[in-house]
Amino acid sequence: MDLSSAQRSVLELLGAVSSEDLPALLDWMRTTRDFDEFIHNNNDIILKNIAEDLRNCLPLETMLPSEQIAIQKIKQHPEPVIHIDAFLYDDDFIDYLCDNGKMSRNYCMVCGSHQTTPLGFISHSFSPLELKFIYQHVLPDLSGKVLVDVGSRLGPVLFAGYLYSSALQLHGVEMNQDFCQLQEMIIAKYKFTDRIKVHHANICTQASLLQNADVVIMNNVFEYFLDRSEQARAWEYISHNVKKKGTLLVTVPSLKESLSNLQVAIPLNEWVEEVQLNYDVYTEKDIDREALEQIHLYKIL
Numbered sequence: 001m002d003l004s005s006a007q008r009s010v011l012e013l014l015g016a017v018s019s020e021d022l023p024a025l026l027d028w029m030r031t032t033r034d035f036d037e038f039i040h041n042n043n044d045i046i047l048k049n050i051a052e053d054l055r056n057c058l059p060l061e062t063m064l065p066s067e068q069i070a071i072q073k074i075k076q077h078p079e080p081v082i083h084i085d086a087f088l089y090d091d092d093f094i095d096y097l098c099d100n101g102k103m104s105r106n107y108c109m110v111c112g113s114h115q116t117t118p119l120g121f122i123s124h125s126f127s128p129l130e131l132k133f134i135y136q137h138v139l140p141d142l143s144g145k146v147l148v149d150v151g152s153r154l155g156p157v158l159f160a161g162y163l164y165s166s167a168l169q170l171h172g173v174e175m176n177q178d179f180c181q182l183q184e185m186i187i188a189k190y191k192f193t194d195r196i197k198v199h200h201a202n203i204c205t206q207a208s209l210l211q212n213a214d215v216v217i218m219n220n221v222f223e224y225f226l227d228r229s230e231q232a233r234a235w236e237y238i239s240h241n242v243k244k245k246g247t248l249l250v251t252v253p254s255l256k257e258s259l260s261n262l263q264v265a266i267p268l269n270e271w272v273e274e275v276q277l278n279y280d281v282y283t284e285k286d287i288d289r290e291a292l293e294q295i296h297l298y299k300i301l
């Protein structure tokens with residue numbers, strides 16, 4: 001049923017209710033939790049529609065000519081890897097592309113062509129499941145809170161935050177202008193302007209945003225996009241500015257792993273304490289538990 005027929009049916013139904021029961025029915029419609037399931041499902045659908053809109057604007061590998069460093073770094077990987085954005089493409093979609101010869105999950109170890117051994121997949125975005133895990137099982141109620149996504153790229157952390165949390169403000173900071181424009185397009189189309197703001201900037205110029213944040217999200221932000229000395233400088237900047245006691249920091253991978261190959265002097269045990277997460281919240285067989293286990297939560301001391 002389309003929207004206008006559904007609206008007509010609801011009005012007809014209300015018109016048929018006896019006048020003495022109508023106030024109670026309207027009150028129930030305003031306050032009941034019985035609609036929650038429809039609202040949750042609707043949020044999943046909105047997120048899927050956003051992914052479809054973005055897919056239509058981007059090449060399959062979801063990398064742009066303006067990201068030369070990331071393209072070079074992916075090429076220099078010891079084994080062949082391809083970039084597939086987990087927010088835009090789920091496993092079923094990848095299977096469909098493979099079945100239709102548009103993609104391969106394998107490569108030939110001799111000539112490098114995509115034939116025999118499993119290819120590595122890299123995603124520069126969280127998948128819809130990881131986003132739900134973060135907002136429904138990692139973070140507490142975010143009413144009145146300010147969240148900052150460092151390196152917001154296509155914006156999935158912000159859009160999911162709008163749909164799955166009550167965060168007061170969701171800020172994305174992204175240094176690539178093309179991605180900022182895509183995020184702005186989605187924010188305008190889906191009318192997210194009241195709670196989402198995207199900043200086209202290097203995070204190392206955003207001290208006050210970081211200092212005031214209640215939640216900071218960092219999904220593989222620097223490794224593929226900055227050289228080692230810039231990564232080290234960016235992490236130092238983060239640790240100097242994300243200082244407010246109790247601020248929550250969500251990282252992929254762990255802080256220890258992110259900092260392990262960098263020349264940084266960040267005393268982790270004085271800065272943060274790790275909060276243990278329960279990765280067993282989903283019982284379905286095809287859940288990518290390994291991906292969930294890459295998500296870490298810290299509290300600033």
Ligand SMILES: C[S@@+](CC[C@H](N)C(=O)[O-])C[C@H]1O[C@@H](n2cnc3c(N)ncnc32)[C@H](O)[C@@H]1O
Nearest residue numbers: 124125126151152153174175202203219221225
């Ligand atoms: C792996 S993507 C993260 C995507 C998104 N946060 C998510 O989880 O779906 C990292 C993004 O960070 C951006 N980035 C890297 N270094 C940055 C910096 N210093 N300031 C702002 N953005 C940065 C890159 O351009 C890239 O789009």
